[in-house]
Amino acid sequence: MDDAIYKRMAEKIDENPMMAPKSEDGAAFHPSFIQYLKLLYSPEEADLLQYFPRPMKFISTQEVADAAGKEIGHVEKILSGIHQRNGLTGMGNFYSLPAIPMLVNIHQFYTDIKADDMEAARLYRDYFINGKYFKYYESSAKGTPLMRVIPVDKAIEADQQKLTAEEAHDFIMNHAPEEMALVPCPCRTRAEKTGTRECKDQFPIGACIMMGPAALHFEMQGLGKRVNREQAMAYFDEMQNLGLVGMTDNTIKGASVICLCCECCCSQVRGRTRWDNPDAILASNFVPQANEDCVGCGTCTERCFFNALTMDEASGRVAVEPKKCIGCGICTLACPQEALKLQRFERSKPFETARELTKTIAMENRK
Numbered sequence: 372m373d374d375a376i377y378k379r380m381a382e383k384i385d386e387n388p389m390m391a392p393k394s395e396d397g398a399a400f401h402p403s404f405i406q407y408l409k410l411l412y413s414p415e416e417a418d419l420l421q422y423f424p425r426p427m428k429f430i431s432t433q434e435v436a437d438a439a440g441k442e443i444g445h446v447e448k449i450l451s452g453i454h455q456r457n458g459l460t461g462m463g464n465f466y467s468l469p470a471i472p473m474l475v476n477i478h479q480f481y482t483d484i485k486a487d488d489m490e491a492a493r494l495y496r497d498y499f500i501n502g503k504y505f506k507y508y509e510s511s512a513k514g515t516p517l518m519r520v521i522p523v524d525k526a527i528e529a530d531q532q533k534l535t536a537e538e539a540h541d542f543i544m545n546h547a548p549e550e551m552a553l554v555p556c557p558c559r560t561r562a563e564k565t566g567t568r569e570c571k572d573q574f575p576i577g578a579c580i581m582m583g584p585a586a587l588h589f590e591m592q593g594l595g596k597r598v599n600r601e602q603a604m605a606y607f608d609e610m611q612n613l614g615l616v617g618m619t620d621n622t623i624k625g626a627s628v629i630c631l632c633c634e635c636c637c638s639q640v641r642g643r644t645r646w647d648n649p650d651a652i653l654a655s656n657f658v659p660q661a662n663e664d665c666v667g668c669g670t671c672t673e674r675c676f677f678n679a680l681t682m683d684e685a686s687g688r689v690a691v692e693p694k695k696c697i698g699c700g701i702c703t704l705a706c707p708q709e710a711l712k713l714q715r716f717e718r719s720k721p722f723e724t725a726r727e728l729t730k731t732i733a734m735e736n737r738k
């Protein structure tokens with residue numbers, strides 16, 4: 372009986388462009404995902420949530436009460452309780468099932484350890500990594516990535532063409548200043564809680580820079596710290612200097628997040644470095660090139676998560692393999708000679724808007 376309610380919820384979730392995690396043959400929902408829904412929602416809550424449309428489509432409390440044939444006061448009490456622990460997105464008396472990145476990470480936006488966190492992490496490992504849901508989380512079935520790389524601003528050679536969406540500072544300046552918040556990075560938080568964080572001595576858990584309504588939501592939930600544009604830019608630069616890769620939604624306008632990612636914990640980057648998803652991230656339109664000041668010390672090669680730099684014996688300088696390089700520019704920050712700069716290398720085209728991106732992802736996943 373219980374499973375039937377959760378399967379109906381999974382069917383709703385499956386209607387979103389990224390779909391829901393399935394078993395290996397695709398015939399059923401992944402059993403660990405159903406278990407995960409059980410961990411998130413009680414049977415009484417799941418019973419009400421089955422009347423919701425797909426994630427991010429809002430519905431009023433009254434509509435839920437009418438559909439369920441239940442008294443409005445009772446329904447409001449249950450929905451606001453779920454909202455308070457982030458299991459629903461809310462706007463006044465309207466609620467929606469959370470977007471997939473929120474749903475997958477709910478426990479991991481909290482840095483304190485709660486009773487269910489380890490079980491949530493175990494189930495994530497099963498449906499997300501073993502069950503290969505990362506392929507849908509990172510890109511469409513046809514290989515359209517959901518996130519793109521933002522290169523290091525100061526590494527772009529002065530004579531190279533740059534677009535606003537490619538320069539982190541200009542990109543941040545183009546977002547509403549009152550809608551930015553630093554929210555704990557759920558990928559590194561999960562690894563920290565489970566004792567599997569390989570980058571512990573290298574990077575802080577740190578934060579994602581949320582933008583727009585998502586920033587306001589996290590701030591209202593007490594999970595985000597409001598920052599202005601200057602603080603967001605300073606935070607971005609500081610994390611890139613440490614060696615974290617800057618990423619955002621694969622769009623030119625309307626991005627909701629800037630991520631600063633490591634290679635060992637990140638649910639996006641690991642697709643390229645550890646799992647079999649070469650389409651996990653859209654590379655930038657830049658690659659590094661060493662000039663005559665390069666002394667061949669090899670320091671930059673150690674910074675690259677993607678093994679894209681090798682020493683060229685003939686020239687004595689470092690050389691890049693463009694197919695492996697995602698154009699993040701992190702390697703350039705390690706060079707003591709300042710000999711490594713980013714040169715334009717046209718290869719990627721982000722979508723204009725989030726709407727175009729999700730439409731394409733939905734079409735490609737359903738074919």
Ligand code: SF4
Pocket residue numbers: 556557558559578579629630631632633636637638639
């Ligand atoms: S995508 Fe990157 S910054 Fe965002 S949550 Fe994961 S590791 Fe953290």
Ligand code: SF4
Pocket residue numbers: 658659674675676677678679680691695696697698699700701702703
């Ligand atoms: S070589 Fe590596 S670190 Fe440098 S830009 Fe390419 S992917 Fe980034």
Ligand code: SF4
Pocket residue numbers: 661664665666667668669670671672688689705706707708709710711
């Ligand atoms: S760190 Fe600088 S000097 Fe050393 S190999 Fe890399 S580009 Fe050359």
